[in-house]
Amino acid sequence: MALFLPALVVLIVTTSAPLVYLAWTSLERIDLSMPWLSGFAGAGNYLQMGADPRFWHSLWLTLIYTVSTVVLQVLLGLGLALLVLRIPKGQGILRVAAILPIVLAPVVVGLFWRTLVLAPDVGLVDVVTRALGLPSYNWLGDPKLALLSVIAIHTWQWTPFAFLVMLASLSSLPPDVFEAARIDRASAWQRFRYITLPLIRPAIVIVVIMRTMIALSAFAAIFAATGGGPGTATEILNLYAYRTSFSELNLGYGAALAMVLLAITLAVSFVMFRARRAR
Amino acid sequence: MTGKRLRTVVLVAIAAVLLAIWAFPVLWALLTSFKTERDVLAYPPTVIFTPTLRNYADVLFGSASLLPNLLSSVIVAGVSTFVTLLLAIPAAYALARLELPAKRASGFYVLATQMLPPVGLIIPYYLVLQKVGMLDTYTGLIVIYLTFSLPFAIWLLVSYFEDIPREMEEAALLDRAGRFRALWYVILPQVRGGIAVTTIFVFLNAWNEFLFAVVLGGNRVRPVTVAMFNYISVEQTLWAKLAAGAMLAMAPVILLGLIAQRHIVKGLTVGAVKGGGRRA
Amino acid sequence: MANAGRVSMRGIVKRHGSFTALHGIDLDIAPGEFFALLGPSGSGKTTTLRILAGLEPLDAGQVMLDGVDVTAREPGERDVAMVFQSYALYPHMTVYENIAFPLRMVGTAKGETDRAVKDAAAKVHIDHLLARRPGELSGGQQQRCALARAIVRKPRLFLLDEPLSNLDAKLRLETRVELRKLQRALGVTAVYVTHDQEEAMTIADRVAVFMDGRIVQVGRPQDIFARPATSVVAAFIGSPPMNLLPADLRDGELRVAGVPLPAPRMAGRDGPITLGVRPAALRIAERGLPARVYLVENLGDTTIVDLDVAGQVIKLRTEQAPNVREGDHVHVAFAPEAMHVFDPATGQRREG
Numbered sequence: 001m002a003l004f005l006p007a008l009v010v011l012i013v014t015t016s017a018p019l020v021y022l023a024w025t026s027l028e029r030i031d032l033s034m035p036w037l038s039g040f041a042g043a044g045n046y047l048q049m050g051a052d053p054r055f056w057h058s059l060w061l062t063l064i065y066t067v068s069t070v071v072l073q074v075l076l077g078l079g080l081a082l083l084v085l086r087i088p089k090g091q092g093i094l095r096v097a098a099i100l101p102i103v104l105a106p107v108v109v110g111l112f113w114r115t116l117v118l119a120p121d122v123g124l125v126d127v128v129t130r131a132l133g134l135p136s137y138n139w140l141g142d143p144k145l146a147l148l149s150v151i152a153i154h155t156w157q158w159t160p161f162a163f164l165v166m167l168a169s170l171s172s173l174p175p176d177v178f179e180a181a182r183i184d185r186a187s188a189w190q191r192f193r194y195i196t197l198p199l200i201r202p203a204i205v206i207v208v209i210m211r212t213m214i215a216l217s218a219f220a221a222i223f224a225a226t227g228g229g230p231g232t233a234t235e236i237l238n239l240y241a242y243r244t245s246f247s248e249l250n251l252g253y254g255a256a257l258a259m260v261l262l263a264i265t266l267a268v269s270f271v272m273f274r275a276r277r278a279r
Numbered sequence: 280m281t282g283k284r285l286r287t288v289v290l291v292a293i294a295a296v297l298l299a300i301w302a303f304p305v306l307w308a309l310l311t312s313f314k315t316e317r318d319v320l321a322y323p324p325t326v327i328f329t330p331t332l333r334n335y336a337d338v339l340f341g342s343a344s345l346l347p348n349l350l351s352s353v354i355v356a357g358v359s360t361f362v363t364l365l366l367a368i369p370a371a372y373a374l375a376r377l378e379l380p381a382k383r384a385s386g387f388y389v390l391a392t393q394m395l396p397p398v399g400l401i402i403p404y405y406l407v408l409q410k411v412g413m414l415d416t417y418t419g420l421i422v423i424y425l426t427f428s429l430p431f432a433i434w435l436l437v438s439y440f441e442d443i444p445r446e447m448e449e450a451a452l453l454d455r456a457g458r459f460r461a462l463w464y465v466i467l468p469q470v471r472g473g474i475a476v477t478t479i480f481v482f483l484n485a486w487n488e489f490l491f492a493v494v495l496g497g498n499r500v501r502p503v504t505v506a507m508f509n510y511i512s513v514e515q516t517l518w519a520k521l522a523a524g525a526m527l528a529m530a531p532v533i534l535l536g537l538i539a540q541r542h543i544v545k546g547l548t549v550g551a552v553k554g555g556g557r558r559a
Numbered sequence: 560m561a562n563a564g565r566v567s568m569r570g571i572v573k574r575h576g577s578f579t580a581l582h583g584i585d586l587d588i589a590p591g592e593f594f595a596l597l598g599p600s601g602s603g604k605t606t607t608l609r610i611l612a613g614l615e616p617l618d619a620g621q622v623m624l625d626g627v628d629v630t631a632r633e634p635g636e637r638d639v640a641m642v643f644q645s646y647a648l649y650p651h652m653t654v655y656e657n658i659a660f661p662l663r664m665v666g667t668a669k670g671e672t673d674r675a676v677k678d679a680a681a682k683v684h685i686d687h688l689l690a691r692r693p694g695e696l697s698g699g700q701q702q703r704c705a706l707a708r709a710i711v712r713k714p715r716l717f718l719l720d721e722p723l724s725n726l727d728a729k730l731r732l733e734t735r736v737e738l739r740k741l742q743r744a745l746g747v748t749a750v751y752v753t754h755d756q757e758e759a760m761t762i763a764d765r766v767a768v769f770m771d772g773r774i775v776q777v778g779r780p781q782d783i784f785a786r787p788a789t790s791v792v793a794a795f796i797g798s799p800p801m802n803l804l805p806a807d808l809r810d811g812e813l814r815v816a817g818v819p820l821p822a823p824r825m826a827g828r829d830g831p832i833t834l835g836v837r838p839a840a841l842r843i844a845e846r847g848l849p850a851r852v853y854l855v856e857n858l859g860d861t862t863i864v865d866l867d868v869a870g871q872v873i874k875l876r877t878e879q880a881p882n883v884r885e886g887d888h889v890h891v892a893f894a895p896e897a898m899h900v901f902d903p904a905t906g907q908r909r910e911g
């Protein structure tokens with residue numbers, strides 16, 4: 001107990017106490033740009049949210065962003081892992097390549113994409129599209145494309161993670177099970193559907209849970225690539241809470257938004273862990 | 280057979296494309312970092328050009344030198360990693376081995392703290408640190424870094440401690456070592472590898488952190504991630520310098536990532552086996 | 560010897576939640592004895608050994624070593640050494656460092672440690688391997704290293720948990736003999752856990768037979784073999800173990816499958832009994848129980864014949880190759896002295 005206590009105390013002080021303070025803050029009006037208006041607001045911040053279209057918009061974007069990035073990562077990661085497993089040589093170098101995006105700071109990734117990859121005219125993507133005779137797009141400037149772009153950035157950076165986990169899981173499957181299935185006349189698809197999938201389900205579930213949590217609080221890459229814009233086109237709830245607190249300096253309302261995000265995160269993780277245990 | 284051949288060729292081609300997609304932006308940035316700003320904007324883009332070290336020289340020793348920022352990052356990431364390990368090693372050992380009252384609950388608590396959205400933490404930290412005048416200090420940043428590195432490190436280390444057979448420790452107890460010396464002579468030497476991997480991951484996460492650094496940092500304490508971000512906002516089109524700076528800023532983590540390569544899956548999923556990790 | 564090594568356990572109870580692993584174990588082991596804990600897997604042998612070592616907290620009872628109550632003492636304070644089933648060698652230390660570790664922990668002088676380590680290593684024939692690490696040893700060598708680590712400190716009590724189970728069959732037989740010699744030479748008390756009845760019967764001075772968390776019989780191997788205390792023990796000991804058949808005792812007459820047999824001399828009540836006969840005591844005869852030959856297993860020097868007696872398979876062991884073939888109808892007989900009688904309800908042995 002003496003060994004565990006210091007860490008426990010530190011965790012309580014550094015994580016739980018601030019959350020209590022956050023909850024308290026969310027009931028206050030703290031507007032650093034208009035400090036004379038500060039005071040207790042009760043449920044005011046939460047009531048304000050109901051009538052705040054920007055809040056509902058950010059909630060909607062959070063949903064789109066989270067679901068699409070997680071689904072893309074799982075599908076691409078699994079597909080690639082299945083493919084790569086059949087490559088006789090060069091798996092090692094692919095693993096190394098897959099590590100590159102993962103270890104990069106998301107903010108740097110956002111910057112890379114904003115400049116070298118997606119910038120009009122000279123970005124990699126535009127170079128390719130222009131070479132193919134297609135028109136040039138303003139990937140981060142056009143509100144519709146911007147959301148697609150930030151989803152692509154996140155997917156690019158984190159699909160390797162799903163890929164590596166699935167690859168590790170697939171390579172640890174016992175080969176004799178598949179041999180037995182072949183002898184039992186299972187087709188390739190049947191083998192995948194009835195043997196591979198159930199066996200790597202734990203890995204898939206892990207990836208889904210982890211990536212969902214992370215997508216919900218994604219920040220740096222979007223912030224670096226679009227800053228939440230243009231306008232509010234890529235402003236997921238996390239960014240909205242940040243901008244409210246630190247650009248508009250309305251910390252009370254920002255805290256309320258953060259509380260909503262916290263509640264969503266906890267609810268989602270609760271449901272996911274439940275689902276994981278139930279099966 | 281030709282059918283099989285063809286399939287192999289297709290597979291290898293797909294692998295090559297993958298390799299390109301994942302490695303290219305980094306390689307492209309590396310290439311760009313050796314170009315002059317004029318070469319960067321050339322269309323079609325040049326692959327053959329006279330490489331220059333000007334960008335690196337500028338980034339390191341120019342007016343907006345990255346050196347202080349690199350130092351900031353080293354201090355923040357280094358100290359927070361050290362403190363994290365100091366707290367996490369005994370805690371992980373206790374969680375993995377000892378009979379703790381409410382052991383399950385404690386483990387779950389550690390896990391839950393790992394899932395808190397950072398934006399929810401940054402607001403109270405900002406308000407408190409502002410009140411006590413500790414914005415833009417190393418202490419403030421290091422403390423908030425513990426919120427994500429400590430739970431992560433505890434869980435990663437628990438998995439390594441659990442890999443050691445319980446009998447190893449019992450043998451040491453029978454050999455009259457006592458609890459403390461059993462930990463010191465028998466257990467710790469065997470988790471050295473795990474501690475090294477944990478150190479790498481904790482350091483990497485701290486190095487890459489941005490949100491906390493941008494809000495709680497300032498002119499004195501400005502890690503490279505924040506510096507990179509400011510760079511692009513200020514000097515919009517100096518991409519070659521940006522690339523050079525990014526290469527410098529990311530060199531340590533790329534290196535560490537490659538060193539810890541074989542452990543990366545475990546490091547990335549460990550929280551997940553029991554809960555969820557966090558890095559964003 | 561300075562250390563005697565007398566063990567006495569009283570009323571040991573161990574629970575895991577609602578499951579009771581040990582229901583009040585009583586055990587007395589004399590100094591210098593080689594004592595085996597024998598029983599099927601899950602019967603509580605390891606738990607008993609670990610309680611003796613102090614590794615496992617207990618729910619009730621008392622552990623005494625040389626007359627001193629050590630129930631509350633730490634493992635390191637009991638002066639006992641243990642060889643784990645997995646050996647539990649420290650992988651980051653050389654063989655030398657492994658063996659030296661228990662001495663180092665009590666601050667033994669360098670020179671003395673060195674002498675003791677080399678001496679212990681020589682006793683188990685691994686003195687040429689001292690510089691290696693456990694990962695570079697074969698299974699047998701690892702086992703010896705664990706043994707050396709246990710004997711180097713000259714403990715009063717030597718605990719072994721299935722120490723031979725990870726060795727191949729030939730090595731197991733050799734090591735068994737050596738272990739016995741070593742224990743004799745050191746004069747140390749040894750408590751030896753095994754689920755292999757043959758191992759226990761050949762190596763031990765005395766054996767305690769465990770069943771479902773209870774000790775059902777304690778005694779010398781030959782006594783346990785000759786007079787198993789219950790039908791369960793009878794069915795566990797011997798290879799193949801004792802045949803058990805339902806029978807009826809009435810008016811001094813014994814009937815098995817309706818066939819009358821000469822009753823053993825006993826004061827048993829009339830009624831159903833369980834009749835036990837060792838396979839080696841059975842023979843094929845002109846008269847006796849009618850049986851059909853089911854399977855003939857030729858093991859070279861002995862032959863095992865499986866016989867179907869009124870729907871129940873019994874085994875017969877003989878050194879002479881019997882002149883029977885599968886499917887033959889024969890009769891089996893046995894001497895009245897060879898009979899063991901058990902109560903069918905309680906399984907307890909009935910004495911004559």
Ligand SMILES: Nc1ncnc2c1ncn2[C@@H]1O[C@H](COP(=O)(O)OP(=O)(O)O)[C@@H](O)[C@H]1O
Pocket residue numbers: 575578580598599600601602603604605606607
């Ligand atoms: N930690 C534990 N939790 C629950 N049951 C246990 C635990 N340890 C042992 N048991 C149970 O106690 C019984 C005795 O175990 P053990 O002493 O290891 O048996 P043996 O060594 O004779 O095979 C077994 O049924 C085992 O399943």
Ligand SMILES: [Mg+2]
Pocket residue numbers: 601604605606
């Ligand atoms: Mg056992």
